[in-house]
Amino acid sequence: MVTTYAITVPDDKRTKRYERRRRTQGRIRKSIVPTTMLWVLAVLMLFPLLWFLLSSFKPGSELFSYPLSFFPREWTLDGYAAALERIDFARYFLNTAIVATVTTVLTVALCAMTGYALAKYKNPWLSVLGLCILSMTMLPGEVILNPLFIVIRDLGLYNSLAGVIIPSIITPTGVFMFRQFFITIPDELMQAARIDGASEFGIFFRIMMPLARPIALTLAIMSFQWRWNDYIFPLIILGNPEQFTLQIALRALVGAENIEWTILLSASVLSMLPLIALYLVFQRYITSSNINAGLKD
Missing domain, CATH: 1.20.5 (Single alpha-helices involved in coiled-coils or other helix-helix interfaces)
Structure with a gap:
């Protein structure tokens, strides 16, 4: 049962x-x-x-053929091969990489120091300096191109990569980003570090910068993108073709009567690869940091 x-x-x-x-x-x-x-x-x-x-994978005869096609009817890599041969792509790529990398490293370091000083040190002159730096964000960059060119020429930096790098180091946006972040960090964290015998440089490099890593990486990505895509400023400073950056070299493909579209499209795609790789590598680090991790109730 x-x-x-x-x-x-x-x-x-x-x-x-x-x-x-x-x-x-x-x-x-x-x-x-x-x-x-x-x-x-x-x-x-x-x-x-x-x-x-x-x-960029289409032959020149197919770019403007009617009807237009989204996918290439005939896939080809001739444009990429011509881009690597015609414009000395390796040299211009290296020049652009040097300008973007060196400028980015110096920008992050100096903007972090400046933002930290403006946020944590109490001095009337620092408040005036912070106001002056902030007011530069309201000034169009084209306005200062002429006097900036004169200063670079008089310093002997004309027609050199240093003339492109040095004026681009300090950015008001980067200083403002670090200042606003460091203001949110409690002063008790710094006081506890001073009681433990930490120096001011030790507080900055061992405590503040690790906490500000998301801001540093965000500014690094933005700065690298700005300098990699910059066209006007290098065009004014650089006159020797051997010192050209990639963007100026691409502009040379646009002639008065003829534009080599296959080479221009392929070279433009190649110039985008470092930016895409940079973002894919560092995007997971752009997260909010826990400021209160070093504090106890």
């Missing part, structure tokens, strides 16, 4: 399960419209980039 037992679920558990299912379905229904809008926006922004990337 087999005995069977009926298992009953209390009504309160059924009610809670139903409520959870109903809330989940409600969140899904509410997220459909925003998610759809974000996907549409992403596709609209990605479409020109994909067209640009796929066009």
Whole structure:
């Protein structure tokens, strides 16, 4: 004889399960419209980039053929081969890498020091200096190109990579970013470090900079992108073709009557690769830091 037992679920558990299912379905229904809008926006922004990337694999005769095609009918790498041969791509790539890397390292270091001094040291002159630096964000860069060129020429930095690097080191945006971050760090952390015998340089390099790592990496990515894509300033400072950066070299492909589109598109794609690699490597570090990690209640 087999005995069977009926298992009953209390009504309160059924009610809670139903409520959870109903809330989940409600969140899904509410997220459909925003998610759809974000996907549409992403596709609209990605479409020109994909067209640009796929066009670099098209032969010159296919770029302006009618009807236009999104995907290449005939895939070719001739444009990339010509770009590497025609414009001395390796030299210009190296010049641009030197300018962007050296400028980024110096920008992060000096902006961090300046922002730390403005945030943590109490001095009337520092307040005036901070106001002057902040006011520079309201001044268009084109306004100071002429006097900046005169200063660089008189210092003997004309037609050299140093003339491009040195004026670009301090950025008001970077100083402001570090200052606003260091203000949020409690002064008790610095006082505790001083009681333990830490020097001012030790406090800055061993405590403040590790906490400000997300800000430093964010500014590094922004600065590298600014200097890698900079065109106007290197165009004014550099006159020797051997010192050209990549952006000036790409501009040389645009002639008065003819534009070599296959080479220009392929070289432009190659110039984007370092920026994409930089972002993919460091994007996971751009997170909020826990400022209160070193404090006790």
